[in-house]
Amino acid sequence: MDVYCSNNVLQARRTVEQLRLETELQRIKISAAAEQIVQYCQEHRRADPLLTGIAASSNPFKDKKTCVLL
């Protein structure tokens, strides 16, 4: 169908331009990138309640016990 053919030239040019941009990107080694990710986890470990758990008293989702008047 003609519709597809005309689109193809524009698409092809755009793809080439996009790929040119992507190849020129500055990259770092995985060892360096991985090190930063690991470091971030280490630094924020204590501030992550899902890792450390939270005390029952400060857990807003724990059901509070009701008072009983004697």
Add this chain to the structure above:
Amino acid sequence: VQPQPDAKMCDQTFLAITFGPCDNCSQNKPLMNIYLKNEPINYCSLCVEMMACQGLAKGETIHTLKAESESLKSKLEEERAKLHDVELHQVAEKMEALGQFVMKTRRTLKGHGNKVLCMDWCRDKRRIVSSSQDGKVIVWDAYTTNKEHAVTMPCTWVMACAYAPSGCAVACGSDEEKSIQYVVLLYVFVILTSSGDGTCALWDVESGQLLQSFHGHSADVLSLDLAPSETGNTFVSGGCDKKANVWDMRSGQNVQSFETHESDINSVKYYPSGDAFASGSDDATCRLYDLRADREVAIYSKESIIFGASSVDFSLSGRLLFAGHNDYTINVWDVLKGTRVAILFGHENRVSTVRVSPDGTAFCSGSWDNTLRMKVKGLAVVIGVLHHPVVSAPRAAGELRNIGHSFPVIYS
């Protein structure tokens, strides 16, 4: 071909054809709706062909362009491979292993009449908004499980909902006119959306004006995430073309692209530092892509996991990745070591959405079993009922549908 007066109002995909005067030759012909430098233009197919040919440099043909594109792709792979000196889990070996991971459902929010499709936490860490196939958007108090607001949308599949950072407004997007709409709130004045037509768009809420459009996906864009504010104005999108793209919000430029998944990407989420992002896909894997290394650096998969991942989210430190799957479970991964730490059960149908609370104390999952469940490291389950309807939609929502993205309705 009969001219259709409503032609401009139907959803516009790359291949949609309207009929009318060509912007170039002015003749009444079937028109192609294409974008040139982010401006929409309507040319007849002959003018498109001529423009494309004129744009070709000397000696360029579609064949040379395709050959150049293939050679650039190999060059890109080579450049990326040169930097692949180690695996993430090797660098993570020195980290302590995570202890036994136990999470229990603390609250079950019942009240939707049909599948829960999306949810979001409010910054107050207490309120949750959820949207459902039943056409309702409900705001819950997660501590008490009371419903604070319930709004009925003028449609059924409410695919997405999000809280404004101010906590005063909620945006929702729906599947209208076969154009799937996903909404992510930037701040209350601007909205970023992704659509079934393969594009993403940035809108000014008050005027309804399109500020920027993002073209690069070749199929429905299913998910968006904004970079953490400290790292700049970018966002990542994932779609049915198996690609995850990173975009510059101001220029509309696609700055990086990743294509390693083997099926639709249903969910993308930035790592908390903004240097990486995770994706969940119908190929039953989740992957981690590092933006500075420009590469996939980890894959979270097991032979026993065969159902697609619909939604992913990180814990606050980024050490844990939660993934909701179509087999009703949630897998919890050690992001660094690449191992699975836990499987969470409890839902009775597909998990459609998972979100960690803003303070990281809990996470909430929504499912096609019509409920939302909240888990904390601890125990207990409760329920809630009743709603009182609220608010009215801004009138602008109706006119804006012409543009092809059904405009999300804002409630406050």
